[in-house]
Amino acid sequence: MNSPASALVGIDWGTTNRRAWLLAPDGTCAAEISDDQGVIAARGRFEASLGELLARLPGLAPDTPVVMSGMVGSAMGWREVPYVDAGGPLEALGHQLVTVDAPSLGRHCAIVPGCRWRSQDRVDVMRGEETQLLGAVALGVRDGWFVLPGTHSKWAEVRDGRLVSFQTFMTGELYALLSTQGTLAAASRDPIASPAAFEAGVAAARDTALSNALFSTRARVVGGDMPAAHAASFLSGVLMGAEWHDRARVWGDHPPELVHAIGSPSLAEGHATAAALMRRRLHILDPREVHLAALRFFASHIRQALA
Numbered sequence: 516m517n518s519p520a521s522a523l524v525g526i527d528w529g530t531t532n533r534r535a536w537l538l539a540p541d542g543t544c545a546a547e548i549s550d551d552q553g554v555i556a557a558r559g560r561f562e563a564s565l566g567e568l569l570a571r572l573p574g575l576a577p578d579t580p581v582v583m584s585g586m587v588g589s590a591m592g593w594r595e596v597p598y599v600d601a602g603g604p605l606e607a608l609g610h611q612l613v614t615v616d617a618p619s620l621g622r623h624c625a626i627v628p629g630c631r632w633r634s635q636d637r638v639d640v641m642r643g644e645e646t647q648l649l650g651a652v653a654l655g656v657r658d659g660w661f662v663l664p665g666t667h668s669k670w671a672e673v674r675d676g677r678l679v680s681f682q683t684f685m686t687g688e689l690y691a692l693l694s695t696q697g698t699l700a701a702a703s704r705d706p707i708a709s710p711a712a713f714e715a716g717v718a719a720a721r722d723t724a725l726s727n728a729l730f731s732t733r734a735r736v737v738g739g740d741m742p743a744a745h746a747a748s749f750l751s752g753v754l755m756g757a758e759w760h761d762r763a764r765v766w767g768d769h770p771p772e773l774v775h776a777i778g779s780p781s782l783a784e785g786h787a788t789a790a791a792l793m794r795r796r797l798h799i800l801d802p803r804e805v806h807l808a809a810l811r812f813f814a815s816h817i818r819q820a821l822a
Contacts, residue, residue, distance in 0.1 A: 650809035716752020
């Protein structure tokens with residue numbers, strides 16, 4: 516652990532892709548690589564696949580531990596790691612890492628457990644986003660509402676460093692499906708970004724069922740009220756707007772002035788527009804810096820545990 520070359524390897528191992536960071540002892544990022552070897556591609560050979568990834572990291576010490584998050588801990592991953600229930604401190608994840616056997620690698624390897632939230636008859640789960648939220652807490656953002664846009668967009672409430680609730684929206688997945696397959700795909704060809712169409716989509720999601728607002732994408736095009744090239748922007752607005760209008764109903768008469776977003780500028784841009792339309796402010800946290808903050812936390816915890 517005390518090697519001057521490296522302190523920790525952190526891996527965000529998703530379904531189709533993975534990204535790895537090599538953390539130096541001073542907490543800086545010494546190297547960063549990514550590839551398309553997600554859990555689907557690595558299934559049945561996770562240990563070997565990890566070894567191939569580690570071999571590409573320069574200056575990696577032979578005893579540097581590895582911490583993995585994301586779908587690698589799911590039923591389709593290396594080892595199914597049980598969810599931990601939301602409500603506790605996010606820092607507790609440091610004590611809840613699950614070791615995986617990797618004898619050929621000769622180093623400590625562990626997986627971050629996902630989180631589960633229950634409320635009466637509702638249940639939700641996340642894998643990977645809990646690490647990002649931990650990173651936000653490590654950076655000092657210990658309270659507030661967070662949106663983590665992506666294939667499965669997450670909205671989370673954090674209070675005093677505790678993940679007290681979260682909900683998932685299939686926004687990214689629905690957009691990918693609807694814009695390439697089915698009725699709306701024909702209306703979404705050759706898209707041209709249109710801020711006005713996006714804003715109209717956000718508004719359309721406010722007062723009707725989502726399925727009706729989605730169909731209005733096609734109706735506006737075939738009815739001559741919107742150019743086909745703007746349909747993708749309108750569709751994106753409907754889906755993101757559905758998230759924000761749902762949150763507005765949850766917040767009621769006490770909406771937050773500020774919402775934190777953990778995502779790339781391209782993913783967070785639409786949410787920033789939706790936030791402005793809802794008269795809220797969006798504070799965007801860089802996902803790379805957030806993840807590195809979480810890795811620094813894990814490195815410190817593991818260093819103490821292995822001392």
